[in-house]
Amino acid sequence: MESKIKVSIVGVTGYTGSELVRLLVRHPQVELLELEGRSAAGQPLGNVFPHLAPLGLSVKEKLERPAEADFIFLGLPHHASAERAAEIFEQAPNTRIIDLSADFRLRDRTTYEKWYGEHHAPYLLPEALYGLPELYRKQVTANTRLVANPGCYPTCSSLALAPALSEKIIEPYVVINALSGTSGAGRGLKQNLHYSEMHDSASAYGLEGHRHAPEITQILTDVNQQAKVTVSFTPHLMPLARGMLATCSARLSPEWLAQYSANPNAAIRTLYSNFYAGEQFVRIVTTPPTTKEVFGSNYCFLYPTVDIEAGRLVVISVIDNLVKGAAGQAIQNMNLLSGLPESLGLEALGIYP
Amino acid sequence: MESKIKVSIVGVTGYTGSELVRLLVRHPQVELLELEGRSAAGQPLGNVFPHLAPLGLSVKEKLERPAEADFIFLGLPHHASAERAAEIFEQAPNTRIIDLSADFRLRDRTTYEKWYGEHHAPYLLPEALYGLPELYRKQVTANTRLVANPGCYPTCSSLALAPALSEKIIEPYVVINALSGTSGAGRGLKQNLHYSEMHDSASAYGLEGHRHAPEITQILTDVNQQAKVTVSFTPHLMPLARGMLATCSARLSPEWLAQYSANPNAAIRTLYSNFYAGEQFVRIVTTPPTTKEVFGSNYCFLYPTVDIEAGRLVVISVIDNLVKGAAGQAIQNMNLLSGLPESLGLEALGIYP
């Protein structure tokens, strides 16, 4: 029997950290080694997250054996994450890190620093792999030891637009309206996330610029073979805890519209189905998907359609922001780097109703 | 003392009908005359809507004295509404009708029939006033006796885009992503509106064309002084009962962007504030509004902003779909036609939290 993958988690008291625990304990090839979480150091994990109490796990102030881990997942805020990654690589240069923060997502340090301030470990940027397997799988090498796990909005939006941009059938000027549940905003208390105020409430935010916009731009520009794509991105909070829906649109090229005028919807569906042929987690669905259909799962459901009147492609994309948008995709990356089937431990279906 | 306005309501067993009752009983100049609702004929209104039980009102199968009413509100499905309007005008040619269905909203019969099938009273179309007071107030005449009360999506979206289109600072090609609570879909039972399935669920719909798109196009084309405006409209259902948010965007003209490059957000706010100066129900707000802030009120809160990177105007607009998007606006129209202050009986603030 092959030995299991040894995994430690840093930042286990946040939502991405706890979601990693929930998923990894069910992964057949993983052994959970250590859990780090400063705010609950020395406590049972169940004190912080009663749903995890049956596991009987404890939280440490700091990992004691980082070098014993094959993978360390970081579920920390930005800056803290870059610092901890640097520290871990010093102690354990052969351990692989999957970072769920924004610290290594933007290849360009200047862009990063515009949005987040000074980078705390810029020398690691060149070796970071952007971990959106469906679009960047080929970049994995035997030496990859640092994965920047994508943001939830970029995952949801880019999967929706990549086929059309890749085939150059839309104008490289896209409009993305995305709705997110509140868990994406984390566990920290804020007035607008106070239940009484968020309940029954929908709102746009980040209208003066959102940190996920440059990340989306980077991906779409990659997909568009380096021709710059302009992204107008408007995120919204909607009253649910978990779930994300992106409505992504752009003008279709007149040539494409002319060529497929007989049945543009069939044509666009074929294009999308071909692009994602063989992908286990991306499904082209036949009715507009709801966030509930992928709740708790690692799926991305896509519904591409053509607005004939406006000559516009409109793609609806749904994911669970904490699974495909965070912890699930991180595990998919671990599987990918380990040579395992990408879906191992991620087979759960959506929980419905 | 002046005598009160006598009002009857048809279709009182639906959500717009019951909302009219709730609001009209608090209107200081209104006397409620008769309530028609076939499915509850002969019953106390409180049997259908317990929240209205304290009023002690009863429902009739059919209005008995239509000619005694100064105003009759129709809260019926399309087709039924046109038929009932025609019937009422035969019996009571001097009574004014405010129709909350779609039957008289589209001036062009062909367009109507494309979306709804044969019109049941097309000869009334020419005399219908489109009742969006902030944009069509000047068209009211002493003879106006039929008001087509706007749809909720068109109200929410058009108020958001009218200033920019009117000033011709945006391209006449607009993208509207709108989120609606479920009450806009009415009281009729449907699988996707079953609580267990709609709860925790967001989804887009009407992707093959939505009936409100031509209505929005009509308004925006009017505002744009008859130059056709292309509208790409994507409605969504979100998990709340009451509330609507529209995110409306379009490319800003390069000239305008160049002229106001120093502070485009201030410029756009000034433009919007001037356009709606003196309006009581439209407010340009200073933080992105939430649907909850206008819950139960007749307000429309607008937040216009500029996406510099994309050179795009993005306007967030929120209303209560059953008040400013239906019953409240209908009463505003009644006030307007009666020479009363438009806000009479509509002073309620949003209920928060």
Added chain:
Amino acid sequence: MESKIKVSIVGVTGYTGSELVRLLVRHPQVELLELEGRSAAGQPLGNVFPHLAPLGLSVKEKLERPAEADFIFLGLPHHASAERAAEIFEQAPNTRIIDLSADFRLRDRTTYEKWYGEHHAPYLLPEALYGLPELYRKQVTANTRLVANPGCYPTCSSLALAPALSEKIIEPYVVINALSGTSGAGRGLKQNLHYSEMHDSASAYGLEGHRHAPEITQILTDVNQQAKVTVSFTPHLMPLARGMLATCSARLSPEWLAQYSANPNAAIRTLYSNFYAGEQFVRIVTTPPTTKEVFGSNYCFLYPTVDIEAGRLVVISVIDNLVKGAAGQAIQNMNLLSGLPESLGLEALGIYP
């Protein structure tokens, strides 16, 4: 014309304070004088509560003219409230105070101090009127200048049990299970009220004793003509912002059951209807009420029924915890003390759906 009642509000940045503003601005006999709220001193009220922005009101650090007010409402935390009441009475001994905190609800200082610690103005306790008009209306005198506005749980539960206890048809040992929306817990941020954690979540709390239990005991013991009533009270949080439902039960006396065995449900309904005959805000309803039916209104809907198998009275009671359970009842008390109809300014019906 009679002059209006001059009213000031202290603690306007909390939910009860803002709800008082929302309701009082629509009261035909009230003039709003001053608003005090330290955390927003000097700011427009609309900065804190955008739904109130249309009013154009400002917040002061401290009331400047307390003696000019006929009534001052206190929406402060306990202790702070007693202190502020004492201070106001020193400056303005003839102003009447309606206190929405717990500070003057318990007549017995020892009981108060057991639950809340030292009382900050115990000498005012003897003159405080317990302001549950339906049960204590007769205790109002010309000299009443301090009203302890009841808690939401005590209001909802006591109205449900008072008729049965008053008629001595139930054992004086009652079980109350109450469900509350989160707004009753106030605006202060707490982990369990963080949207992501409270969403989709129901839980019991206060199981080691809840501060509202002695208040309920005090009322029910009064109603029971001083024979001690034992109260087993279990409050719950449910996932909605506004609304309260109490399920109150107790064993029926064998004599009563024997006497009305033919139709106990009809008998109990008659008893309840008679007890509340003439009350405008308490309604005995014919189907089990939902919290939504009284949303935003000052109503209490009661549904008394008999569990024959268990020989038990079960009464369902619903209120809006911020209206009849707080601000609405406070205004009802103001009306009562002013000789106005109790319902003045409180006529709003529930908002549904």
Added chain:
Amino acid sequence: MESKIKVSIVGVTGYTGSELVRLLVRHPQVELLELEGRSAAGQPLGNVFPHLAPLGLSVKEKLERPAEADFIFLGLPHHASAERAAEIFEQAPNTRIIDLSADFRLRDRTTYEKWYGEHHAPYLLPEALYGLPELYRKQVTANTRLVANPGCYPTCSSLALAPALSEKIIEPYVVINALSGTSGAGRGLKQNLHYSEMHDSASAYGLEGHRHAPEITQILTDVNQQAKVTVSFTPHLMPLARGMLATCSARLSPEWLAQYSANPNAAIRTLYSNFYAGEQFVRIVTTPPTTKEVFGSNYCFLYPTVDIEAGRLVVISVIDNLVKGAAGQAIQNMNLLSGLPESLGLEALGIYP
């Protein structure tokens, strides 16, 4: 290698049926054989439940090979279930049936017929095992071929009260207030389950008697060693789709209270912990549990506590009504009858937040 358990499901278009599919496809020892669902006969299962579309399963009008199945799960309405069970046993007398309807839960035919009307297969009643493993595990024999899977309310409530009744420390007169999400009411459309009306709404129902009361009485009377237990049961609907919380209480015996007056809460916790020692799915928790903590899992979290003032035991119990309250428990029963670990395939933790 041992061969897998062959399983078919009848009634796959309902919520319990679809939940069985979701869970069984992840069970390592199960092979899914056939799915029956008349309303979707011949269709892909994904047409009815998009979250199950990735499985690529189809629905049949009727099972074709019932005798090949080791287990057949019935997720049908009552009456239909008894009929189908009888029919299956005729064709496949050695197949074991786990019935999720109410048809075989009540041992006493007269009681059944009082609540449900004529029984459609009364001759099968004597051989039905009541499948609440924690309380009835010992009754399983090698011949057990029919399991009556318990109702969600009885599961949630009985687990909460069994330890105390079994130890005879409470009066055999219990009060149960239970809150349920809407999925327990099934997929059928009803006005009170229409999203717009159920949203933001809590209510009691079944006040004239609920079918689950006699089932609870049967269990508790068994636990109480055949001394009749009186149950006053009030179910409520609360605004969430999935989740159940029962607040169960009864007077503690004066002897017990006297004996453990020093620390009754510690004593009651010890008693409960001992009673459920070794149980994997029942956990005595240290803080009042929320429904969200067990969402999607087969756990029952119990929080027993003593209300000293009222001398009363109060136990809070939470389950996921579709897992431990239906499909999960059914699989637990299958495991039990198959000699497998009861938790096989049911290890999922709650999904939080």
